Amino acid sequence: MAIIRARGLGKSFRVADKQPGLGGTLRHFFARRLKDIPAVRDVSFTIESGEVVGFLGANGAGKTTTLKMLTGLIEPSAGEVEVAGFRPFRRQAAFLRTITLVMGQKQQLIWDLPPLDSLRVNAAVYGIGDADARRRIDELAEMLELGEELRRPVRKLSLGQRMKAELLAALLHRPSVLFLDEPTLGLDVNAQVRVREFLADYNRRTGATVLLTSHYMGDITALCQRVLLIHQGQLFYDGSLQELTQQLAPYREVCCDLGAVYPPEAFRGFGELESVAGHRVRLLVSRDQLTGTISRLLSTFPVLDLEVNDPPVEEIIGRLFREGAVA
Amino acid sequence: MSRTLRLARVLLSVQYAYMLEYRAEIALWALSGLLPLIMLALWSGADAAADLSLSPAELTRYFLAAFVVRQFTVVWVIHIFEEDALQGRLSPYLLQPLHPFWRYLAAHIAEQATRVPFVLAIVLAVWLFGAGASGWPPPSTWLLGLLVTHLAFLLRFLLQSVITMACFWSERAAALDRLLLIPYLFLSGLVAPLEAFPPGLRRLAAATPFPSMVDFPARLLSGGEVDLLGGLATLAAWMALLLPLYLMLWRAGLRRYAAMGA
Numbered sequence: 266m267a268i269i270r271a272r273g274l275g276k277s278f279r280v281a282d283k284q285p286g287l288g289g290t291l292r293h294f295f296a297r298r299l300k301d302i303p304a305v306r307d308v309s310f311t312i313e314s315g316e317v318v319g320f321l322g323a324n325g326a327g328k329t330t331t332l333k334m335l336t337g338l339i340e341p342s343a344g345e346v347e348v349a350g351f352r353p354f355r356r357q358a359a360f361l362r363t364i365t366l367v368m369g370q371k372q373q374l375i376w377d378l379p380p381l382d383s384l385r386v387n388a389a390v391y392g393i394g395d396a397d398a399r400r401r402i403d404e405l406a407e408m409l410e411l412g413e414e415l416r417r418p419v420r421k422l423s424l425g426q427r428m429k430a431e432l433l434a435a436l437l438h439r440p441s442v443l444f445l446d447e448p449t450l451g452l453d454v455n456a457q458v459r460v461r462e463f464l465a466d467y468n469r470r471t472g473a474t475v476l477l478t479s480h481y482m483g484d485i486t487a488l489c490q491r492v493l494l495i496h497q498g499q500l501f502y503d504g505s506l507q508e509l510t511q512q513l514a515p516y517r518e519v520c521c522d523l524g525a526v527y528p529p530e531a532f533r534g535f536g537e538l539e540s541v542a543g544h545r546v547r548l549l550v551s552r553d554q555l556t557g558t559i560s561r562l563l564s565t566f567p568v569l570d571l572e573v574n575d576p577p578v579e580e581i582i583g584r585l586f587r588e589g590a591v592a
Numbered sequence: 593m594s595r596t597l598r599l600a601r602v603l604l605s606v607q608y609a610y611m612l613e614y615r616a617e618i619a620l621w622a623l624s625g626l627l628p629l630i631m632l633a634l635w636s637g638a639d640a641a642a643d644l645s646l647s648p649a650e651l652t653r654y655f656l657a658a659f660v661v662r663q664f665t666v667v668w669v670i671h672i673f674e675e676d677a678l679q680g681r682l683s684p685y686l687l688q689p690l691h692p693f694w695r696y697l698a699a700h701i702a703e704q705a706t707r708v709p710f711v712l713a714i715v716l717a718v719w720l721f722g723a724g725a726s727g728w729p730p731p732s733t734w735l736l737g738l739l740v741t742h743l744a745f746l747l748r749f750l751l752q753s754v755i756t757m758a759c760f761w762s763e764r765a766a767a768l769d770r771l772l773l774i775p776y777l778f779l780s781g782l783v784a785p786l787e788a789f790p791p792g793l794r795r796l797a798a799a800t801p802f803p804s805m806v807d808f809p810a811r812l813l814s815g816g817e818v819d820l821l822g823g824l825a826t827l828a829a830w831m832a833l834l835l836p837l838y839l840m841l842w843r844a845g846l847r848r849y850a851a852m853g854a
Binding site for chain 1: 595598599601602603606609610613680681683684686687688689690846847849850851
């Protein structure tokens, strides 16, 4: 059953159009010019209940604006959106009890107080009784490996501890639809892994629907089977992550450690040279020429070690946009 | 009902804990609200009490009461709302089933609670050292005065909340509040009791909500003569005008909200 439906969704922002310099400043002061900038254009998709979907795109592609429309923070300029049977912008209490939005770079916890104080407020706002709130906090704290940190002022917590406490606060009311905007932003690798594991566990236990944006492809590959790819406000791809990498990256990455240093020209005819760093060489080789290229590499160079990988997804997406494949 | 009471209790206690983190700042704010006591010194020193048709004792009581009223009617919602809107902190509030108005109101009430010791200390000091502070009105008048002071606070909070809605249209709406500062200072009764004003100026002041914010509660607190029912009716009328205006602007503003910084 579809829990999120967006049809022809669009959002434009009216912004000041000011020329640089003193002249531009004076003109802008006396006769302000405004123009409409489209941030999201004609975006349509549906998400089934319980799905974990990754929302990909470069900075300014329209991911966060779409999330804001789905949560009801901003009103769409065009199109329709429905989440759990509600029109988000009406922000009915029943709708707000169903969803949560976690923004990696923003916080809802009170900075100078321990997270437990913010959790008390959230419990009261959502009408969760004291005993029930304690039970939920204990359960989520255990999943998130939080203990004494909940009693320390938020400002004294590390970024990772803060993010985990934010997640706890955002999930206390047991929302069935989670919108996560860069939930691992700025976290170290270990903290990223723990947050990912928690989200996967939460999804398994509760069957919650998750729509996740992230710059870290590790988040997407670890959690999402399906991705939405947005570029310049338009939806470019909607499908499985595996299909995306297969369709759009018909090559594999070959990394070799060589017994000697060679100039870049030496690798002409061995696929696309990604980098040469001393003895280490990275090449992108077409899947259909992979076996032949590896044989030639082994016979031409003193290869000490060789690895064949799928290229990182961020690299695939970066290449797509650089090559103008989505223009 | 019990859920609402629990919510109020939790909001107030957490906000109080938050405000106590800034106790030094609050002490400075309390001291910065000494204007009525400065005005008391000015009027007393210049033999001007006679011009105000008040005895020195009445003058002392009035300005001390105005000081108390001022301390419990300080409103800063426009500044915090503007910051929250610009920094993106408003967004999480909007996604919870509680109107942000209540959070800001709770923060103000909690801040008032933290002022109590400073206010009591200053009132006691003026009481002990101030000439003519004898003959205070009975406790029942004080209690009624404090109740009306809080109604005056609600009116001021509502008025500033209406102006705060300009934050949805402008990134620097707090400047609008500064525009109101001068008429508030002069027409509320902070610099002198309104009954000492020329009739024309008194009529002008009466056409604004400002006398309800200081003059009315201060005269009540100081045991002066007041038209209690008329004063309460004026307070209620202003609130009845401002509340729907606030709700209308809130709804219109939300349509413009771009959730910046979020």
